[in-house]
Amino acid sequence: MSIFGWFRRRSSAPVARERLQILLAHERGVRGQSDLLAILREEILAVIEKHVPIERDNVQIKMDRGDAVSTLEIDVEVPNSAGLLLSA
Protein backbone atom coordinates (compact mmCIF):
# COMPACT_ATOMS: atom_id res chain seq x y z
CA MET A 1 0.00 0.00 0.00
CA SER A 2 1.30 3.46 -0.85
CA ILE A 3 1.97 5.99 1.81
CA PHE A 4 -1.07 7.99 0.61
CA GLY A 5 -3.24 4.93 0.93
CA TRP A 6 -1.99 4.50 4.44
CA PHE A 7 -2.92 8.05 5.40
CA ARG A 8 -6.29 7.70 3.76
CA ARG A 9 -6.98 4.57 5.80
CA ARG A 10 -6.09 6.33 9.00
CA SER A 11 -8.76 8.92 8.57
CA SER A 12 -11.77 6.78 7.72
CA ALA A 13 -13.61 7.49 11.00
CA PRO A 14 -14.17 11.21 10.28
CA VAL A 15 -15.59 10.26 6.87
CA ALA A 16 -17.95 7.82 8.57
CA ARG A 17 -19.04 10.50 11.02
CA GLU A 18 -19.75 13.04 8.30
CA ARG A 19 -21.67 10.59 6.12
CA LEU A 20 -23.80 9.55 9.08
CA GLN A 21 -24.54 13.10 10.12
CA ILE A 22 -25.78 14.03 6.64
CA LEU A 23 -27.78 10.85 6.21
CA LEU A 24 -29.44 10.96 9.61
CA ALA A 25 -30.32 14.63 9.29
CA HIS A 26 -32.35 13.64 6.27
CA GLU A 27 -33.84 10.46 7.72
CA ARG A 28 -34.98 12.24 10.85
CA GLY A 29 -36.69 14.83 8.66
CA VAL A 30 -38.84 12.30 6.86
CA ARG A 31 -39.48 10.15 9.91
CA GLY A 32 -43.14 9.94 10.81
CA GLN A 33 -44.35 11.52 7.60
CA SER A 34 -44.77 9.45 4.49
CA ASP A 35 -42.09 9.51 1.86
CA LEU A 36 -43.28 12.31 -0.44
CA LEU A 37 -40.95 11.42 -3.30
CA ALA A 38 -42.08 7.80 -3.31
CA ILE A 39 -45.74 8.86 -3.34
CA LEU A 40 -45.13 11.31 -6.17
CA ARG A 41 -43.36 8.63 -8.16
CA GLU A 42 -46.25 6.19 -7.83
CA GLU A 43 -48.97 8.73 -8.57
CA ILE A 44 -47.19 10.20 -11.58
CA LEU A 45 -46.68 6.73 -13.03
CA ALA A 46 -50.33 5.88 -12.39
CA VAL A 47 -51.45 9.00 -14.29
CA ILE A 48 -49.23 8.16 -17.25
CA GLU A 49 -50.41 4.55 -17.23
CA LYS A 50 -53.99 5.73 -17.46
CA HIS A 51 -53.30 7.16 -20.92
CA VAL A 52 -50.32 5.25 -22.25
CA PRO A 53 -49.40 1.63 -21.72
CA ILE A 54 -45.93 1.72 -20.22
CA GLU A 55 -43.67 -0.99 -19.01
CA ARG A 56 -42.26 -0.40 -15.57
CA ASP A 57 -38.96 -1.80 -16.81
CA ASN A 58 -38.71 1.08 -19.29
CA VAL A 59 -39.05 3.73 -16.63
CA GLN A 60 -35.92 5.29 -15.21
CA ILE A 61 -36.35 6.94 -11.87
CA LYS A 62 -33.67 8.95 -10.18
CA MET A 63 -34.01 10.48 -6.78
CA ASP A 64 -31.48 12.82 -5.34
CA ARG A 65 -31.93 13.89 -1.77
CA GLY A 66 -30.14 17.09 -0.96
CA ASP A 67 -30.01 19.25 2.14
CA ALA A 68 -32.36 21.96 0.92
CA VAL A 69 -33.86 20.54 -2.26
CA SER A 70 -34.56 17.03 -3.45
CA THR A 71 -35.15 16.12 -7.06
CA LEU A 72 -37.24 13.41 -8.65
CA GLU A 73 -36.36 12.64 -12.24
CA ILE A 74 -38.67 10.34 -14.16
CA ASP A 75 -37.75 9.20 -17.62
CA VAL A 76 -40.59 7.28 -19.24
CA GLU A 77 -40.17 5.42 -22.48
CA VAL A 78 -43.45 5.76 -24.41
CA PRO A 79 -43.93 3.07 -27.06
CA ASN A 80 -44.24 4.37 -30.64
CA SER A 81 -47.70 2.85 -31.05
CA ALA A 82 -48.89 4.97 -28.17
CA GLY A 83 -47.16 7.99 -29.67
CA LEU A 84 -49.15 7.48 -32.88
CA LEU A 85 -52.32 7.39 -30.88
CA LEU A 86 -51.41 10.66 -29.25
CA SER A 87 -50.65 12.41 -32.53
CA ALA A 88 -53.75 11.05 -34.24
Next chain:
Amino acid sequence: MAKVLVVTSGKGGVGKTTSTAALGAALAQSGQSVVVVDFDVGLRNLDLVMGAERRVVFDLINVVQGIAKLPQALIRDKRIETLWLLPASQTRDKDALTEEGVARVIKELRAKFDWVICDSPAGIERGATLAMRFADAAVIVTNPEVSSVRDSDRMIGLLDSKTEKAEKGQRIEKHILITRYDAARAARGEMLSIEDVLEILSTPLLGIIPESEEVLRASNLGSPVTLSNAASAPARAYLAAARRLKGEDVPMTIPNGKKGLLDKLFGRRAA
Protein backbone atom coordinates in the same frame (compact mmCIF):
# COMPACT_ATOMS: atom_id res chain seq x y z
CA MET B 1 -41.44 -1.48 41.36
CA ALA B 2 -40.59 -3.66 38.38
CA LYS B 3 -38.81 -2.21 35.43
CA VAL B 4 -39.26 -3.47 31.89
CA LEU B 5 -36.14 -3.04 29.81
CA VAL B 6 -35.82 -3.76 26.09
CA VAL B 7 -32.45 -4.57 24.58
CA THR B 8 -32.64 -3.55 20.94
CA SER B 9 -30.49 -2.44 18.00
CA GLY B 10 -32.20 -2.79 14.65
CA LYS B 11 -29.10 -4.33 13.14
CA GLY B 12 -28.33 -7.97 13.75
CA GLY B 13 -25.14 -9.37 15.20
CA VAL B 14 -24.23 -6.36 17.32
CA GLY B 15 -24.59 -8.19 20.63
CA LYS B 16 -28.19 -7.89 21.82
CA THR B 17 -28.45 -11.44 23.14
CA THR B 18 -24.98 -11.39 24.70
CA SER B 19 -25.82 -8.07 26.36
CA THR B 20 -29.23 -9.26 27.56
CA ALA B 21 -27.64 -12.29 29.20
CA ALA B 22 -24.75 -10.32 30.71
CA LEU B 23 -26.87 -7.43 32.03
CA GLY B 24 -29.52 -9.82 33.33
CA ALA B 25 -26.93 -11.91 35.14
CA ALA B 26 -25.15 -8.82 36.47
CA LEU B 27 -28.40 -7.43 37.93
CA ALA B 28 -29.23 -10.84 39.42
CA GLN B 29 -25.71 -11.11 40.86
CA SER B 30 -26.43 -7.89 42.74
CA GLY B 31 -29.44 -9.53 44.40
CA GLN B 32 -32.24 -8.30 42.13
CA SER B 33 -34.78 -10.74 40.73
CA VAL B 34 -34.52 -10.80 36.97
CA VAL B 35 -36.23 -12.50 34.06
CA VAL B 36 -34.75 -12.37 30.58
CA VAL B 37 -37.34 -12.83 27.84
CA ASP B 38 -36.44 -13.94 24.33
CA PHE B 39 -38.61 -12.23 21.70
CA ASP B 40 -36.74 -13.68 18.75
CA VAL B 41 -39.50 -16.09 17.78
CA GLY B 42 -38.33 -18.72 15.31
CA LEU B 43 -34.65 -17.96 15.88
CA ARG B 44 -34.25 -18.21 19.60
CA ASN B 45 -30.74 -18.05 21.01
CA LEU B 46 -30.96 -16.57 24.47
CA ASP B 47 -31.50 -20.10 25.87
CA LEU B 48 -28.22 -21.17 24.27
CA VAL B 49 -26.24 -18.18 25.50
CA MET B 50 -27.68 -18.73 28.99
CA GLY B 51 -26.84 -22.45 28.86
CA ALA B 52 -30.47 -23.52 29.31
CA GLU B 53 -31.13 -24.92 25.82
CA ARG B 54 -31.80 -28.44 27.07
CA ARG B 55 -34.29 -27.35 29.69
CA VAL B 56 -36.83 -25.59 27.47
CA VAL B 57 -40.29 -27.17 27.74
CA PHE B 58 -42.73 -24.33 27.14
CA ASP B 59 -42.06 -20.93 25.62
CA LEU B 60 -43.31 -17.35 25.30
CA ILE B 61 -45.76 -18.25 22.51
CA ASN B 62 -47.29 -21.04 24.59
CA VAL B 63 -47.86 -18.56 27.42
CA VAL B 64 -49.16 -15.84 25.10
CA GLN B 65 -51.63 -18.31 23.60
CA GLY B 66 -52.64 -19.67 27.00
CA ILE B 67 -51.37 -23.21 26.29
CA ALA B 68 -49.02 -23.04 29.27
CA LYS B 69 -49.06 -21.07 32.50
CA LEU B 70 -46.22 -18.61 33.02
CA PRO B 71 -44.55 -20.56 35.89
CA GLN B 72 -44.42 -23.66 33.66
CA ALA B 73 -42.45 -21.81 31.01
CA LEU B 74 -40.00 -19.97 33.27
CA ILE B 75 -36.58 -21.61 33.61
CA ARG B 76 -34.49 -20.86 36.68
CA ASP B 77 -30.78 -20.32 36.15
CA LYS B 78 -28.63 -23.05 37.71
CA ARG B 79 -25.98 -20.62 38.94
CA ILE B 80 -27.96 -17.63 40.25
CA GLU B 81 -31.28 -18.37 41.85
CA THR B 82 -32.77 -14.92 41.22
CA LEU B 83 -32.21 -15.20 37.45
CA TRP B 84 -34.91 -16.67 35.21
CA LEU B 85 -35.39 -17.20 31.48
CA LEU B 86 -38.54 -17.12 29.38
CA PRO B 87 -37.48 -18.66 26.07
CA ALA B 88 -38.87 -17.96 22.61
CA SER B 89 -40.46 -20.58 20.42
CA GLN B 90 -38.18 -22.19 17.88
CA THR B 91 -40.90 -23.52 15.60
CA ARG B 92 -43.56 -20.83 15.39
CA ASP B 93 -43.24 -17.58 13.53
CA LYS B 94 -43.40 -14.06 14.87
CA ASP B 95 -47.07 -13.62 13.89
CA ALA B 96 -48.00 -15.94 16.74
CA LEU B 97 -47.28 -13.03 19.09
CA THR B 98 -50.27 -10.81 19.75
CA GLU B 99 -50.14 -7.43 21.40
CA GLU B 100 -52.80 -8.38 23.96
CA GLY B 101 -51.02 -11.62 24.77
CA VAL B 102 -47.66 -9.94 25.23
CA ALA B 103 -49.28 -7.22 27.36
CA ARG B 104 -50.73 -9.87 29.66
CA VAL B 105 -47.43 -11.76 29.99
CA ILE B 106 -45.44 -8.58 30.68
CA LYS B 107 -47.97 -7.56 33.33
CA GLU B 108 -47.65 -10.93 35.00
CA LEU B 109 -43.84 -10.75 34.89
CA ARG B 110 -43.88 -7.24 36.37
CA ALA B 111 -45.64 -8.65 39.42
CA LYS B 112 -42.98 -11.33 39.94
CA PHE B 113 -39.64 -9.67 39.16
CA ASP B 114 -37.62 -6.52 39.75
CA TRP B 115 -36.39 -6.52 36.16
CA VAL B 116 -38.00 -7.82 32.98
CA ILE B 117 -35.39 -7.71 30.22
CA CYS B 118 -36.72 -8.23 26.71
CA ASP B 119 -34.21 -9.43 24.12
CA SER B 120 -35.44 -7.97 20.84
CA PRO B 121 -34.93 -9.68 17.50
CA ALA B 122 -33.09 -7.75 14.79
CA GLY B 123 -35.15 -5.72 12.36
CA ILE B 124 -38.24 -3.61 12.88
CA GLU B 125 -40.93 -6.22 12.40
CA ARG B 126 -43.52 -7.55 14.80
CA GLY B 127 -41.16 -9.31 17.22
CA ALA B 128 -39.03 -6.19 17.58
CA THR B 129 -41.95 -3.79 17.96
CA LEU B 130 -43.64 -6.03 20.54
CA ALA B 131 -40.38 -6.45 22.48
CA MET B 132 -40.22 -2.67 22.95
CA ARG B 133 -43.97 -2.05 23.15
CA PHE B 134 -44.34 -2.13 26.96
CA ALA B 135 -40.83 -1.09 27.95
CA ASP B 136 -40.03 1.56 30.56
CA ALA B 137 -36.44 1.81 29.41
CA ALA B 138 -34.33 0.75 26.45
CA VAL B 139 -30.75 -0.29 25.95
CA ILE B 140 -29.73 0.37 22.36
CA VAL B 141 -26.79 -1.85 21.51
CA THR B 142 -24.54 -0.11 19.00
CA ASN B 143 -21.27 -1.03 17.33
CA PRO B 144 -19.03 1.90 16.37
CA GLU B 145 -19.77 1.33 12.71
CA VAL B 146 -21.95 3.26 10.23
CA SER B 147 -24.75 0.75 9.57
CA SER B 148 -25.18 -0.02 13.25
CA VAL B 149 -25.32 3.68 14.19
CA ARG B 150 -27.87 4.37 11.47
CA ASP B 151 -30.08 1.51 12.65
CA SER B 152 -29.76 2.65 16.26
CA ASP B 153 -31.00 6.07 15.22
CA ARG B 154 -34.00 4.41 13.60
CA MET B 155 -34.71 2.41 16.76
CA ILE B 156 -34.53 5.58 18.86
CA GLY B 157 -37.20 7.05 16.58
CA LEU B 158 -39.40 3.97 17.03
CA LEU B 159 -38.90 3.98 20.81
CA ASP B 160 -40.03 7.61 20.90
CA SER B 161 -43.14 6.98 18.83
CA LYS B 162 -44.32 3.36 18.90
CA THR B 163 -44.01 2.34 22.55
CA GLU B 164 -46.96 2.46 24.90
CA LYS B 165 -45.10 4.97 27.04
CA ALA B 166 -44.44 7.28 24.09
CA GLU B 167 -48.07 7.09 22.99
CA LYS B 168 -49.15 8.18 26.46
CA GLY B 169 -46.88 11.19 26.07
CA GLN B 170 -44.33 9.88 28.57
CA ARG B 171 -40.60 9.66 27.99
CA ILE B 172 -39.00 6.30 27.57
CA GLU B 173 -35.60 6.12 29.22
CA LYS B 174 -32.93 5.35 26.60
CA HIS B 175 -29.32 4.24 26.95
CA ILE B 176 -26.63 3.53 24.41
CA LEU B 177 -24.47 0.48 25.04
CA ILE B 178 -21.45 0.43 22.78
CA THR B 179 -20.21 -3.07 22.11
CA ARG B 180 -17.26 -4.54 20.25
CA TYR B 181 -15.28 -1.39 20.92
CA ASP B 182 -11.63 -1.53 19.91
CA ALA B 183 -9.78 1.32 21.57
CA ALA B 184 -6.67 0.80 19.49
CA ARG B 185 -8.57 1.09 16.22
CA ALA B 186 -10.52 4.11 17.46
CA ALA B 187 -7.24 5.78 18.45
CA ARG B 188 -5.91 5.20 14.94
CA GLY B 189 -9.00 6.85 13.46
CA GLU B 190 -10.19 3.60 11.92
CA MET B 191 -13.30 3.30 14.04
CA LEU B 192 -15.93 5.82 15.06
CA SER B 193 -15.06 7.15 18.49
CA ILE B 194 -17.36 7.03 21.51
CA GLU B 195 -17.81 10.81 21.20
CA ASP B 196 -18.79 10.48 17.53
CA VAL B 197 -21.45 7.86 18.28
CA LEU B 198 -22.92 9.75 21.24
CA GLU B 199 -22.93 13.06 19.39
CA ILE B 200 -24.70 11.55 16.40
CA LEU B 201 -27.29 9.67 18.46
CA SER B 202 -27.56 12.31 21.22
CA THR B 203 -28.48 9.67 23.76
CA PRO B 204 -26.68 9.02 27.06
CA LEU B 205 -24.12 6.26 27.36
CA LEU B 206 -24.70 3.21 29.56
CA GLY B 207 -21.38 1.53 29.01
CA ILE B 208 -18.60 0.56 26.65
CA ILE B 209 -17.99 -3.14 26.13
CA PRO B 210 -14.60 -3.86 24.61
CA GLU B 211 -14.13 -6.35 21.80
CA SER B 212 -12.93 -9.44 23.61
CA GLU B 213 -12.42 -13.14 23.08
CA GLU B 214 -14.03 -13.65 26.51
CA VAL B 215 -17.43 -12.88 24.97
CA LEU B 216 -17.15 -15.75 22.48
CA ARG B 217 -15.77 -18.02 25.16
CA ALA B 218 -18.76 -17.22 27.38
CA SER B 219 -21.28 -18.07 24.67
CA ASN B 220 -19.34 -21.26 23.85
CA LEU B 221 -19.76 -22.25 27.48
CA GLY B 222 -23.39 -21.18 27.70
CA SER B 223 -22.73 -18.69 30.44
CA PRO B 224 -23.23 -14.92 30.64
CA VAL B 225 -19.77 -13.35 30.52
CA THR B 226 -20.28 -11.77 33.95
CA LEU B 227 -20.47 -15.33 35.34
CA SER B 228 -17.92 -17.13 33.18
CA ASN B 229 -15.15 -14.66 33.96
CA ALA B 230 -16.26 -11.82 36.20
CA ALA B 231 -12.79 -10.29 36.24
CA SER B 232 -12.51 -9.98 32.46
CA ALA B 233 -12.75 -6.58 30.78
CA PRO B 234 -16.17 -7.14 29.13
CA ALA B 235 -17.61 -8.58 32.36
CA ARG B 236 -16.43 -5.57 34.36
CA ALA B 237 -17.94 -3.28 31.76
CA TYR B 238 -21.28 -5.12 31.93
CA LEU B 239 -21.26 -5.14 35.75
CA ALA B 240 -20.67 -1.38 35.76
CA ALA B 241 -23.44 -0.87 33.17
CA ALA B 242 -25.85 -2.89 35.33
CA ARG B 243 -25.06 -0.66 38.31
CA ARG B 244 -25.77 2.41 36.18
CA LEU B 245 -29.11 0.87 35.20
CA LYS B 246 -29.95 0.71 38.90
CA GLY B 247 -29.26 4.42 39.12
CA GLU B 248 -25.81 4.22 40.71
CA ASP B 249 -23.26 6.77 39.68
CA VAL B 250 -20.37 4.72 38.33
CA PRO B 251 -17.55 6.57 36.56
CA MET B 252 -17.28 5.64 32.89
CA THR B 253 -14.03 4.06 31.88
CA ILE B 254 -13.03 3.59 28.29
CA PRO B 255 -11.60 0.11 28.10
CA ASN B 256 -8.27 0.26 26.35
CA GLY B 257 -7.21 -2.92 24.68
CA LYS B 258 -4.09 -4.41 26.17
CA LYS B 259 -1.42 -2.94 24.00
CA GLY B 260 1.98 -4.46 24.40
CA LEU B 261 4.84 -3.30 22.25
CA LEU B 262 4.18 -6.11 19.78
CA ASP B 263 0.55 -5.15 19.49
CA LYS B 264 1.52 -1.58 18.85
CA LEU B 265 3.94 -2.62 16.16
CA PHE B 266 1.71 -5.19 14.54
CA GLY B 267 -1.69 -3.97 15.65
CA ARG B 268 -2.80 -3.39 12.08
CA ARG B 269 -2.32 -7.07 11.27
CA ALA B 270 -4.77 -8.07 13.96
CA ALA B 271 -7.33 -5.57 12.72
